[in-house]
Amino acid sequence: MKFTIFSCLFIATLSILILTSCSDDAKVVDAVSNSESSAVSNASTGIFSGKSLDSSKRKSYKVSILEIRQASKYSYLKVEGEGDGLSEGNPYWIATLRGDFQVGDEYVYTGRLLKSKFQSKELGEVFDMIYLVSFIEEISGGSPIVATVEGVVSISDVVTDPMKYAGTIVRVHGQITKVNESIMDRNWIHLKDGTADDYDFVLTSKVSVPVGHSVTFEGLITTDKDFGAGYIYELIMEDAAPIQ
Incomplete structure (x- = not known):
C-alpha cells in the first residue's frame, strides 16, 4: 500500500526574523536588511518561509511582463496588471526564483511580500518598491516556472x-x-x-x-x-x- 505523504519548511539560519506585515499569504525571511543576501538562508532555495496555505485560499494576481532582469538566483520582473495596489495597469516590480520568463507573456502569481528600498547587489540597483513572490506560472497552461540548476537530474x-x-x-x-x-x-x-x-x-x-x-x-x-x-x-x- 502506497501512501502519498509530504511536508513543509524553508529555513535554518542564524539571526532569522520572520516578517508577517504587508504579506498577502506568505512569510518572508529578512535576516539583515532589505537585500538579496538577507533574502537567502542556508537551508532555503529562495526568499520565502512560513507555513503553506491551500492554493484555493491564496490571492492570485494576473500580470504581463514588460521587462526582465536576471540575476544568478532570481528573476526581477517589471509587470503590469493586477496586484499593484494602485490603478489597473500601473507597472511595478516583482522578484522570484530565476526562471525562463518571456517579455509579453502573461502569468499568475501568488504569495508575496512588499519590500521597500530592496537592494540587488548583483544588478547594482535598489528597487524603491518590489514584491517578493513565492509562486508564479504562465497563464497559457504551461508548467510552473522553475529555476535552472546545474547538476539536476529530471x-x-x-x-x-x-x-x-x-x-x-x-x-x-x-x-x-x-x-x-x-x-x-x-x-x-x-x-x-x-x-x-x-x-x-x-x-x-x-x-x-x-x-x-x-x-x-x-x-x-x-x-x-x-x-x-x-x-x-x-x-x-x-x-x-x-x-x-
Whole structure:
C-alpha cells in the first residue's frame, strides 16, 4: 500500500526574523536588511518561509511582463496588471526564483511580500518598491516556472531507470505539490518537475518547505523501501536536503 505523504519548511539560519506585515499569504525571511543576501538562508532555495496555505485560499494576481532582469538566483520582473495596489495597469516590480520568463507573456502569481528600498547587489540597483513572490506560472497552461540548476537530474530520468540511480546521491528540482510533516521522524514531500507528472515522486527530509515553492533537493535514491507499518515505496529519495 502506497501512501502519498509530504511536508513543509524553508529555513535554518542564524539571526532569522520572520516578517508577517504587508504579506498577502506568505512569510518572508529578512535576516539583515532589505537585500538579496538577507533574502537567502542556508537551508532555503529562495526568499520565502512560513507555513503553506491551500492554493484555493491564496490571492492570485494576473500580470504581463514588460521587462526582465536576471540575476544568478532570481528573476526581477517589471509587470503590469493586477496586484499593484494602485490603478489597473500601473507597472511595478516583482522578484522570484530565476526562471525562463518571456517579455509579453502573461502569468499568475501568488504569495508575496512588499519590500521597500530592496537592494540587488548583483544588478547594482535598489528597487524603491518590489514584491517578493513565492509562486508564479504562465497563464497559457504551461508548467510552473522553475529555476535552472546545474547538476539536476529530471524526475523522468530517475523514474525511467531507477536502478541506474539506486544507491546514489542525486539532485532533482521541481515544484512542491503536497506535504506532510513529522511522520516517522521525517517530513514527506511530493515533487513535480514537468517531466513525469503522472508519477507520484516522494522524498523524505529533515527540513520542510512550503507547498508551491520550486526547490532543488539533493538526496539518496532508494528502491523497494519498506518503512514498516505498510509504508512501502518502489522508489523514493531519502534524507533529502534543499540546496542553494
